[in-house]
Amino acid sequence: MDFRLTEEQLALQETLRRFIARDYDFERRRSLARSPLGYSAQAWAQYAELGLLGLPYPEEFGGLGGSGVDVMAVMELVGQGLLLEPYLSTVVLCGGLLRDAAARALKEALLPQIAAGKLKLALAAYEAAGRYELAHVAATAVRDAQGKGWRLSGRKSVVLDAPSADYFLLSARSSGRQTDAEGISLFLVRGDAPGLTLQAYPTQSGGRAADLDLQDVPVDADAVIGAPERALPIIERAVDQGIAALCAEALGIVTALNEATLNYLKTRKQFGTVIGSFQALQHRMADMFIAAEQTRSMAIIAATEAAGDQPAARRRAISGAKAYIGRAARFVGQQAVQLHGAMGVVDELNVGHYFKRLTMIDMTFGDAEHHLARFSDALRVEALGAAP
Amino acid sequence: MDLNYTAEEEAFRAEVRAFLAAELPADIRSKVRLGRRIHKDDFVRWQKILYRRGWGAGMWPRRYGGADWSVVEQHIFDEEGAAAGAPPQIAFALRMVAPVLMSFGTAAQQNYFLPRIISGEHWWCQGYSEPGSGSDLASLRTSAVRAGAHYRVNGQKTWNTLGQYADWIFCLVRTSSDARPQQGISFLLIDMKSPGITLRPIITIDGEHEINDIFFDNVQVPVENLVGEEDKGWTYAKFLLAHERTNNAGIGHCQRALKRLKEIATRQSENGRPLIEDSRFRDRIAELELDLMALEITNLRVLAAVASDSRAPGPEVSLLKIKGSEIIQQLAELQMHALGHDALPYLREALEVDWVPPPWLADHYGAFAPPLTGQYFNYRKTTIYAGSTEIQKNIISKLILGL
Numbered sequence: 047m048d049f050r051l052t053e054e055q056l057a058l059q060e061t062l063r064r065f066i067a068r069d070y071d072f073e074r075r076r077s078l079a080r081s082p083l084g085y086s087a088q089a090w091a092q093y094a095e096l097g098l099l100g101l102p103y104p105e106e107f108g109g110l111g112g113s114g115v116d117v118m119a120v121m122e123l124v125g126q127g128l129l130l131e132p133y134l135s136t137v138v139l140c141g142g143l144l145r146d147a148a149a150r151a152l153k154e155a156l157l158p159q160i161a162a163g164k165l166k167l168a169l170a171a172y173e174a175a176g177r178y179e180l181a182h183v184a185a186t187a188v189r190d191a192q193g194k195g196w197r198l199s200g201r202k203s204v205v206l207d208a209p210s211a212d213y214f215l216l217s218a219r220s221s222g223r224q225t226d227a228e229g230i231s232l233f234l235v236r237g238d239a240p241g242l243t244l245q246a247y248p249t250q251s252g253g254r255a256a257d258l259d260l261q262d263v264p265v266d267a268d269a270v271i272g273a274p275e276r277a278l279p280i281i282e283r284a285v286d287q288g289i290a291a292l293c294a295e296a297l298g299i300v301t302a303l304n305e306a307t308l309n310y311l312k313t314r315k316q317f318g319t320v321i322g323s324f325q326a327l328q329h330r331m332a333d334m335f336i337a338a339e340q341t342r343s344m345a346i347i348a349a350t351e352a353a354g355d356q357p358a359a360r361r362r363a364i365s366g367a368k369a370y371i372g373r374a375a376r377f378v379g380q381q382a383v384q385l386h387g388a389m390g391v392v393d394e395l396n397v398g399h400y401f402k403r404l405t406m407i408d409m410t411f412g413d414a415e416h417h418l419a420r421f422s423d424a425l426r427v428e429a430l431g432a433a434p
Numbered sequence: 435m436d437l438n439y440t441a442e443e444e445a446f447r448a449e450v451r452a453f454l455a456a457e458l459p460a461d462i463r464s465k466v467r468l469g470r471r472i473h474k475d476d477f478v479r480w481q482k483i484l485y486r487r488g489w490g491a492g493m494w495p496r497r498y499g500g501a502d503w504s505v506v507e508q509h510i511f512d513e514e515g516a517a518a519g520a521p522p523q524i525a526f527a528l529r530m531v532a533p534v535l536m537s538f539g540t541a542a543q544q545n546y547f548l549p550r551i552i553s554g555e556h557w558w559c560q561g562y563s564e565p566g567s568g569s570d571l572a573s574l575r576t577s578a579v580r581a582g583a584h585y586r587v588n589g590q591k592t593w594n595t596l597g598q599y600a601d602w603i604f605c606l607v608r609t610s611s612d613a614r615p616q617q618g619i620s621f622l623l624i625d626m627k628s629p630g631i632t633l634r635p636i637i638t639i640d641g642e643h644e645i646n647d648i649f650f651d652n653v654q655v656p657v658e659n660l661v662g663e664e665d666k667g668w669t670y671a672k673f674l675l676a677h678e679r680t681n682n683a684g685i686g687h688c689q690r691a692l693k694r695l696k697e698i699a700t701r702q703s704e705n706g707r708p709l710i711e712d713s714r715f716r717d718r719i720a721e722l723e724l725d726l727m728a729l730e731i732t733n734l735r736v737l738a739a740v741a742s743d744s745r746a747p748g749p750e751v752s753l754l755k756i757k758g759s760e761i762i763q764q765l766a767e768l769q770m771h772a773l774g775h776d777a778l779p780y781l782r783e784a785l786e787v788d789w790v791p792p793p794w795l796a797d798h799y800g801a802f803a804p805p806l807t808g809q810y811f812n813y814r815k816t817t818i819y820a821g822s823t824e825i826q827k828n829i830i831s832k833l834i835l836g837l
């Protein structure tokens with residue numbers, strides 16, 4: 047076993063750290079979050095130059111052939127810098143999905159474009175009534191009259207990074223009941239396709255998202271990714287990789303919050319002494335330190351298992367990590383705010399923004415309790431065999 | 435032991451309920467119920483309606499226009515008000531400065547201020563905390579120097595709640611720095627229109643403007659606005675804090691939030707079924723309900739003991755503050771968690787009650803989602819203000835447990 051990052055990974059992190067210090071300080075980040083685009087187009091171009099946008103793709107598709115741990119190294123810094131660019135949606139979720147499941151021609155067409163920073167995608171897989179269940183798909187896909195392409199109708203809710211996406215990867219159903227695992231296909235849909243409307247809004251942690259409404263949106267037959275009516279496993283696998291990336295982002299934030307809080311405990315004075323001299327706060331800070339170490343371990347598990355093609359083993363790792371980190375990060379986030387007193391609840395300080403981002407990470411792709419339930423259900427199957 | 439309400443108390447409850455049904459304006463009711471923004475005018479309008487009914491300050495003694503309510507009557511009023519969607523009465527005037535004036539103010543102060551407080555004419559805010567003095571309030575440095583018939587006040591107060599609405603502020607100021615820090619503090623009433631006062635809004639993490647910095651630059655305050663004796667302000671401040679904390683359990687507020695949580699969990703769906711059918715989620719609601727059931731009785735027990743000994747509330751109110759603030763935080767957390775991905779959107783405009791959701795956002799997001807995430811963020815304050823949880827635990831361990 048080896049738990050260290052490689053020289054290259056450390057160098058990559060150092061590059062990003064310098065980039066954040068120079069081009070992405072807290073004030074800059076705040077003004078970007080308020081801008082119409084919601085992120086920095088310039089930063090996106092810089093990521094492309096650094097190779098970050100092609101990091102997890104094979105070299106033949108313009109990538110660097112990076113691993114889950116490489117992505118983890120990047121996402122940790124995305125967390126620390128509270129970076130707003132649609133890296134998760136474009137590079138990890140959609141690019142990852144195309145890499146794992148798309149036909150070769152499509153990969154050749156799209157992955158190099160993503161790596162070059164010329165193409166952005168968003169995953170439209172969740173629907174309001176499904177909560178965190180990806181198999182809940184009410185949107186429909188119907189063969190068009192000529193029997194060549196498809197017509198898509200329905201709604202997708204809270205599609206992250208939708209407003210800036212050139213394409214969507216969108217799930218729709220052509221058979222089965224609303225909650226069946228079978229019958230779901232995944233389509234590549236142009237952002238400007240006729241019949242597709244976006245209701246865009248900012249998110250609580252500074253990003254952008256939208257609800258999608260589709261009415262008879264035409265797509266070609268070759269816009270189907272993976273096997274028709276059997277797309278759920280590839281969507282789940284992509285989301286699992288997205289979750290691993292979110293876990294690493296949470297790790298970056300937890301680390302940053304602990305650093306800020308520890309610093310505050312050492313400098314904020316009340317009752318004639320630094321508040322870090324109060325034992326109640328010392329123990330709290332010790333618990334936060336432990337939570338961060340445990341978070342790192344879980345983020346490593348997630349990063350190394352996310353690409354696994356055994357769904358059961360992967361679910362155990364990913365749901366386990368999301369559940370554990372969700373709770374650990376909730377604790378650290380809430381306590382970082384608490385220990386900053388009123389300073390913790392103001393918009394002017396980064397602590398509150400870290401806390402909000404951690405909260406939104408927990409709420410994305412299943413909160414801690416959702417994943418604990420999945421983990422626990424898997425445990426039951428392990429013990430008793432598959433449910434009747 | 436008897437947990438039943440008496441016939442008189444039940445009659446009182448019926449009277450309160452009927453009054454609320456008849457008098458609570460529908461627009462205010464829906465803002466409160468839906469968690470949308472409540473503006474100054476809403477608070478004041480409601481206070482005036484209560485005042486006309488003789489309930490402007492139910493707990494106050496009759497001679498000041500109150501109704502001499504018992505602890506139980508106040509509890510019934512809070513519970514019914516919260517259930518009906520009445521806004522809270524702002525505590526700074528009614529429950530903080532007023533009791534101080536009744537106990538320590540001059541007749542002139544009482545005669546001028548108390549009627550204007552109860553009628554809703556004056557809005558008060560609290561000027562205690564300073565950048566360097568939060569938990570350690572006694573270290574405060576805003577100074578008041580006596581010059582003839584005035585004090586000249588200089589310094590900065592911070593984290594001031596709703597000062598942008600206020601006509602008056604009650605301040606702790608330093609009038610002497612010779613002795614122990616607690617001994618040189620005075621309690622001053624300052625007109626917010628005084629020249630030399632500037633307000634700087636502080637935006638909180640939910641994006642709202644609820645608190646302010648307040649700067650005092652050579653502000654002239656007539657000496658008549660000193661409460662009690664010079665340098666004795668700490669005594670009055672402690673008296674006030676104990677009164678403030680008796681209201682911090684916020685049982686009615688928690689009960690309304692619990693009811694709302696159940697509504698949300700019933701209407702949100704999980705994989706096509708009502709979320710409330712998920713026993714794991716339901717268990718979390720149940721655990722909170724148990725905590726609240728216990729606190730309701732603890733609250734009444736503590737307050738009844740205070741009332742029957744007719745003394746000022748003591749350190750035991752700390753436990754009400756701790757539990758009440760934790761429960762409302764957890765309720766807000768669970769309400770947000772009930773939303774799933776609907777917790778993510780941030781639609782500022784949706785916090786106004788007349789917001790009309792865009793077409794297809796309406797069916798899943800429109801009704802209850804808009805305020806919930808911001809509320810979760812905002813309620814982190816409840817374990818920080820009015821004496822943080824850590825400070826309250828210090829009080830319990832020292833003053834009650836003798837550790």
Ligand SMILES: Cc1cc2nc3c(=O)[nH]c(=O)nc-3n(C[C@H](O)[C@H](O)[C@H](O)COP(=O)(O)OP(=O)(O)OC[C@H]3O[C@@H](n4cnc5c(N)ncnc54)[C@H](O)[C@@H]3O)c2cc1C
Nearest residue numbers: 324384385387388562563568569593594595815819822824
């Ligand atoms: C939304 C909001 C509204 C407010 N409204 C008002 C208002 O209207 N008027 C007003 O005067 N003030 C107001 N306050 C201020 C509030 O009273 C202070 O925030 C509070 O007293 C804590 O002070 P602080 O923020 O400086 O934190 P600090 O005192 O610096 O505390 C930082 C951390 O250290 C902990 N700590 C401090 N001392 C100890 C100790 N001895 N042992 C263990 N832990 C300790 C605290 O619990 C906290 O976690 C408001 C605050 C908020 C957040």
